[in-house]
Amino acid sequence: MVVAGLQKCSLIDFPGKVSAVVFITGCNFTCPYCHNPELARGRYPQRISRDELLDFLSHRRTLIDGVVITGGEPTLWPHLHGLCSAIGDLKLAVKLDTNGSRPDVLGHLIHDRLVDYVAMDIKTSLENYGPPFCDSTDAPKVKQSIRRIMESTVDYEFRTTCAPPFINDATLLQIAAEIRNARRYVLQAFRPRVVLDPDFIDASGPAGSKKQLSRFRSLVLPLVPSCEVR
Secondary structure (H helix, E strand, C coil), X not given: CEECEEEEEEEEEECCEEEEEEECXXXXXXXXXXXXXXXXXXXXXXXXXXXXXXXXXXXXXXXXXXXXXXXXXXXXXXXXXXXXXXXXXXXXXXXXXXXXXXXXXXXXXXXXXXXXXXXXXXXXXXXXXXXXXXXXXXXXXXXXXXXHHHCCCCEEEEEEEECCCCCCHHHHHHHXXXXXXXXXXXXXXXXXXXXXCCHHHHHCCCCCCHHHHHHHHHHHCCCCCCEEEC
């Protein structure tokens, strides 16, 4: 088991907790605005063994509250269940970042109480799932993951990166209807920096302003009262 990166301390990635962030490589989505292109392509910016990682976390138990597992897409990784279990044995909370494409893996982790917090990205309205993000057959899987998360007792948030042309008033309202009364919905600004498809930065138009994000938030509040801009 080898992970592709480690951020030793974060104050922002796990709500309410000081955390370490573990990066898993490889993704089944090809979001053009992905800000971790090396991981999306399955590359290894670092190579950290299981023993090295767990030794580091063991020595940091008094300094951090939890561990974020992100990617790439962690649910593709065959060692995810075991890593979550090992982190839990260290009495550290686990947050999982996911695109929701593998509801069965997500369901097992929730059922076995191996994750304490799930952050799931919703790219656009479900009817628009397909290229350039993924295959159109992923939409039912994403819908199933939404239901599994909302029907569970695990803490969670849904997140949408407000990148034009994929996000507009209509798509946001469709997303909000799908996650009506969700515990937390986060609207994120698109940051045109290092992305998976550099041409997308020019083709997408200007990134959303704070004013636009605030308007988006007002638009979905009647359906998802716990909505914030991040």
